[in-house]
Amino acid sequence: MQRTFWTRFQKYNITDILPTDDVIRKCVSSLEGLSVEDYVLNGIHEYQEKLATRLVNGDKILVNAVNDYNDDGTQEYYSQFVSYLPSCPPPFPMVKIYMDIIVDLEHYLQEKAKFFVFSLITELGDRYPSYSKYEDLSDQEKLLEGDMSIRYIRKDKRFIEFVRPIKQVFDLGCNRLFVY
Numbered sequence: 275m276q277r278t279f280w281t282r283f284q285k286y287n288i289t290d291i292l293p294t295d296d297v298i299r300k301c302v303s304s305l306e307g308l309s310v311e312d313y314v315l316n317g318i319h320e321y322q323e324k325l326a327t328r329l330v331n332g333d334k335i336l337v338n339a340v341n342d343y344n345d346d347g348t349q350e351y352y353s354q355f356v357s358y359l360p361s362c363p364p365p366f367p368m369v370k371i372y373m374d375i376i377v378d379l380e381h382y383l384q385e386k387a388k389f390f391v392f393s394l395i396t397e398l399g400d401r402y403p404s405y406s407k408y409e410d411l412s413d414q415e416k417l418l419e420g421d422m423s424i425r426y427i428r429k430d431k432r433f434i435e436f437v438r439p440i441k442q443v444f445d446l447g448c449n450r451l452f453v454y
Contacts, residue, residue: 282374283367286336291324293317302372307358322365340366391440 297317304310329337342348343366352369353359355377363369
C-alpha cells in the first residue's frame with residue numbers, strides 16, 4: 275500500500291517541492307478539524323508558490339492532475355469523506371494524501387481485521403466442535419484439554435463485541451451457502 279501511495283505522487287515530479295513531513299501531517303490533520311499553526315500555513319504557502327512555478331513550466335501530467343484536483347466535482351466527491359474540507363481546499367495533493375492515509379487505509383485495515391476474524395472463526399470452528407452440545411463450561415474445558423487461549427478469548431468482552439457483527443455476517447453467508 276505504501277509503495278503504491280508514493281508511486282502515485284512520484285509521477286507528478288513534485289517530491290522535491292513538497293513541504294516537510296511535519297507540515298504535510300499537520301495540514302492533513304487540519305482536515306480532521308485540528309487547528310493549524312502559523313509555520314504550517316507558511317510551509318503550505320511556500321509550497322503553493324513552488325507548485326505555481328512548476329505549473330507555469332508546463333508539466334502536462336502535473337497540470338492535468340492539479341486541474342482535476344481543483345475541479346468542483348472532485349472537491350464535492352472529497353467532501354463526502356473529509357470532515358472539515360474548507361471552501362478553498364489545501365493545495366494539490368493534500369486532500370489526496372488525506373484520502374490515501376485516512377480513508378483508504380482505514381478501509382484497508384477494516385478489511386484486514388474482518389479477514390483476521392473470519393480466519394479466526396474458521397480456525398476455531400475447525401479445531402473445536404460446537405459448544406452447544408455441552409451442558410456447562412467445565413465440559414467444554416475438558417474438551418479443550420488445557421488449551422487456555424480459547425477460554426481467555428471467550429472472556430474478553432471487547433473481542434466478543436468486535437467479533438459479534440462480523441460473525442453474524444459470516445453465519446449469514448454460511449446459511450446462504452448451505453441453502454444452495
